[in-house]
Amino acid sequence: MLYIFLLHSDPDLAVPVNVMEQHGAVEALARGRDAFIMSEALGGPATARTVRLREGRTLVSDGPFAETKEALGGLYILDCADLDQALEYAAKIPDAQFGSVEVRPLVCDSDWTFDVAPDRERMPVRLVDGRLQPARG
Amino acid sequence: MRYMFLIYTDEAMVGEPDPEAFAAHVRFTRDAIAAGAYVTCDALQPSATATTVRVREGKTVVSDGPFAETREVLGGYYVLECSDLDEAIERAARIPPARHGSIEVRPIAEIAGWDEAIGHPRAGAAAR
Numbered sequence: 001m002l003y004i005f006l007l008h009s010d011p012d013l014a015v016p017v018n019v020m021e022q023h024g025a026v027e028a029l030a031r032g033r034d035a036f037i038m039s040e041a042l043g044g045p046a047t048a049r050t051v052r053l054r055e056g057r058t059l060v061s062d063g064p065f066a067e068t069k070e071a072l073g074g075l076y077i078l079d080c081a082d083l084d085q086a087l088e089y090a091a092k093i094p095d096a097q098f099g100s101v102e103v104r105p106l107v108c109d110s111d112w113t114f115d116v117a118p119d120r121e122r123m124p125v126r127l128v129d130g131r132l133q134p135a136r137g
Numbered sequence: 138m139r140y141m142f143l144i145y146t147d148e149a150m151v152g153e154p155d156p157e158a159f160a161a162h163v164r165f166t167r168d169a170i171a172a173g174a175y176v177t178c179d180a181l182q183p184s185a186t187a188t189t190v191r192v193r194e195g196k197t198v199v200s201d202g203p204f205a206e207t208r209e210v211l212g213g214y215y216v217l218e219c220s221d222l223d224e225a226i227e228r229a230a231r232i233p234p235a236r237h238g239s240i241e242v243r244p245i246a247e248i249a250g251w252d253e254a255i256g257h258p259r260a261g262a263a264a265r
Contacts, residue, residue, distance in 0.1 A: 042246055065239050
């Protein structure tokens with residue numbers, strides 16, 4: 001089962017100096033289990049725009065969808081045996097110490113990705129000889 | 138520049154799409170693939186399946202439900218390669234749920250030293 005980990009950080013809590021090493025440890029643990037799918041860091045909330053289409057008109061507002069003190073800063077997608085294993089990963093993601101990590105299962109049983117791009121893995125990368133390779137092109 | 142498109146919709150629209158929504162997403166995604174812009178996308182299960190984890194003073198605190206209780210909930214996302222924010226907004230307006238929900242557009246950050254720290258090219262970096 002694929003789980004998404006949504007990383008929210010609280011600007012009032014200190015970021016540990018070894019935050020990169022902690023992220024590296026999470027990714028290494030997941031890779032060791034052949035469970036790492038992807039991770040991304042997002043630009044800050046000030047870089048966000050929210051777009052709606054109403055009656056054919058595009059409405060753009062500055063800022064994220066939800067104004068919250070803790071801001072979405074990044075995400076992981078990991079292949080987990082079950083929710084317990086997902087929670088184990090979540091507690092190791094450093095943002096859990098200075099914010100929160102929301103864990104949600106993906107709708108990965110859907111055949112829709114295969115239908116749209118049948119020659120692709122579900123994700124844009126695949127492991128080849130232990131190295132990530134682009135799945136397209 | 139890669140952008141993330143966070144899709145917020147009514148809870149009723151989250152999870153497995155109905156046939157009409159499925160077809161609309163397929164059309165959008167085929168267009169993005171044809172334009173060389175498509176990186177990845179996923180749908181999330183309903184927000185009732187969410188669990189939020191915090192570590193405080195070394196203790197893991199687990200609560201049921203999503204990080205934020207909002208009327209529209211995060212239902213999925215796309216990652217697309219766009220030349221600039223204008224193109225990203227133009228694409229966002231064509232994501233089917235833009236008509237009834239909200240699409241939050243955010244640039245993806247390049248973290249200096251990340252690949253070296255991990256020892257692997259990042260997923261996004263490899264996909265470019």
